[in-house]
Amino acid sequence: MRPLRKLVVTAAALLVIPLAPAAVPAAAEPSFGADWVGSWAVAVTPPGTSGLSATGVTDTTLRQVAHLSVGGSELRLRLSNVYGTSSLKVGKVTVVPRADALAGTPTVDPAKVKPVTFNGQASVTIPVGTEWVSDPVRLQVPDDTDLVISTYFPGPTGPLTQHPAGYATGFTAAGDQTAAAGPSYTAIPGAARYVIEGVDVKSRVRGSVVLFGDSITDGVVSPIDKNLRYPDQLADRLLAQPSWRELGVLNAGISGNRLLANAGTAGDSALARFDRDVLGQTGVRSVVLLEGINDIGNSRGATDPAELIAVHRQFIQRAHEAGLKVFGATLTPYEGAGYYSVEGEADRQALNQWIRTSREYDGVVDFDKAVRDPASPGKMLPAYDVGDHLHPNADGFKAMAAAFDLAALSR
Numbered sequence: 001m002r003p004l005r006k007l008v009v010t011a012a013a014l015l016v017i018p019l020a021p022a023a024v025p026a027a028a029e030p031s032f033g034a035d036w037v038g039s040w041a042v043a044v045t046p047p048g049t050s051g052l053s054a055t056g057v058t059d060t061t062l063r064q065v066a067h068l069s070v071g072g073s074e075l076r077l078r079l080s081n082v083y084g085t086s087s088l089k090v091g092k093v094t095v096v097p098r099a100d101a102l103a104g105t106p107t108v109d110p111a112k113v114k115p116v117t118f119n120g121q122a123s124v125t126i127p128v129g130t131e132w133v134s135d136p137v138r139l140q141v142p143d144d145t146d147l148v149i150s151t152y153f154p155g156p157t158g159p160l161t162q163h164p165a166g167y168a169t170g171f172t173a174a175g176d177q178t179a180a181a182g183p184s185y186t187a188i189p190g191a192a193r194y195v196i197e198g199v200d201v202k203s204r205v206r207g208s209v210v211l212f213g214d215s216i217t218d219g220v221v222s223p224i225d226k227n228l229r230y231p232d233q234l235a236d237r238l239l240a241q242p243s244w245r246e247l248g249v250l251n252a253g254i255s256g257n258r259l260l261a262n263a264g265t266a267g268d269s270a271l272a273r274f275d276r277d278v279l280g281q282t283g284v285r286s287v288v289l290l291e292g293i294n295d296i297g298n299s300r301g302a303t304d305p306a307e308l309i310a311v312h313r314q315f316i317q318r319a320h321e322a323g324l325k326v327f328g329a330t331l332t333p334y335e336g337a338g339y340y341s342v343e344g345e346a347d348r349q350a351l352n353q354w355i356r357t358s359r360e361y362d363g364v365v366d367f368d369k370a371v372r373d374p375a376s377p378g379k380m381l382p383a384y385d386v387g388d389h390l391h392p393n394a395d396g397f398k399a400m401a402a403a404f405d406l407a408a409l410s411r
Contacts, residue, residue, distance in 0.1 A: 034073065037283035038208040040066040041198040041250040042166065045267045046083040047159035052188060058155030061178055063106050063148060063171040063185055064196055067227045069235035069249040071143040072201030077116060077134040080197040081126040083161040088126045091152040094178040095137060098146040104225040106171040106185035108148050113179050114139050131197065141201060143239050149196055150178040164265050165255045166193040167222045167229065191224055200282045206410060207285035208248035210278045214294055216332060217253025221386045228394040233401035245410040252277040258294045259311045271311050279322050286409060288365060289315055290329035292351055297334065301343020305350040316360055328361035330368035335378035336389030345378055363408050370403040371396050
């Protein structure tokens with residue numbers, strides 16, 4: 001049975017149901033006390049079959065960069081050994097904000113480096129399959145800033161939990177170089193991230209929003225160290241609002257991720273990872289869901305849209321039970337992509353039709369409308385196409401960020 005294939009998508013059907021208008025504050029802005037909120041995150045995956053995640057490290061420091069969305073007066077780190085094969089000893093960790101001019105380099109000011117502790121100790125051993133949160137670090141970090149995290153592993157660590165596509169340069173150095181200025185470091189090939197999965201800050205913002213998706217959320221082919229993915233550009237828009245309507249922005253995209261199937265280094269299925277990557281985030285208030293194109297494309301049209309809709313309904317139910325608002329995002333055009341098919345396009349249109357018209361979401365973000373070519377709606381606008389007819393470029397990501405009703409997201 002594939003009744004949803006018979007939907008006729010008319011011009012009227014493509015209209016998104018608008019979100020409710022923003023509430024106008026009364027006399028004064030709301031007052032929020034400082035609380036913990038997620039400022040930066042990645043969704044983790046199993047190690048690869050080669051490279052640093054597969055081999056692990058011994059007597060090595062990894063220096064990695066987290067681009068924070070909102071700042072605060074304190075911070076804490078979230079570390080992951082979810083996919084490790086043995087207990088992971090972390091010997092020492094430091095943090096320091098980095099000046100914009102140093103983007104893409106390992107250089108920091110040693111005088112500003114702050115130690116991170118775990119239950120009052122410099123080191124911690126993280127059991128297999130678990131995550132660990134550090135003690136709070138009293139450090140004023142600005143909005144929209146790079147935080148340099150240096151982690152020393154005595155090792156051997158065994159395979160490391162990772163996020164394969166971080167789009168920020170990471171660095172490695174022999175021995176404990178957590179307080180070093182930077183010359184001892186060399187760049188790690190690729191742009192993966194290891195062990196570090198989140199940064200929380202103490203802040204007065206309203207909370208955080210999780211952007212949950214696949215490679216388009218992850219930011220495939222985004223310029224390295226430029227922070228131009230659509231979640232980054234949405235964070236910039238949110239920071240331009242009055243301070244009491246700001247939100248932390250957490251990127252839970254994984255390149256290659258699917259709704260229905262586990263995919264190795266492309267992560268557990270969206271259904272399997274939803275609790276950890278969305279409900280487990282700090283201070284989360286809402287989630288935006290952009291998933292399904294990989295199921296459609298890889299199946300060459302053999303996926304029933306009803307199955308995809310059933311998973312979306314699971315997301316909605318789980319989010320609402322946790323007290324979160326949930327926004328559905330329409331799938332972007334992919335005609336011309338390597339796994340495009342006419343049958344798959346019918347599935348994409350059917351899923352988008354349901355997202356727009358079912359009224360089961362708290363709101364809709366119409367990414368399809370934001371980036372499609374008006375002259376050929378099955379295709380991405382050439383000015384937004386990175387070249388593979390599937391992934392947006394930086395301008396396309398900007399158009400996606402501009403598609404949000406910020407008042408509805410922050411309400």
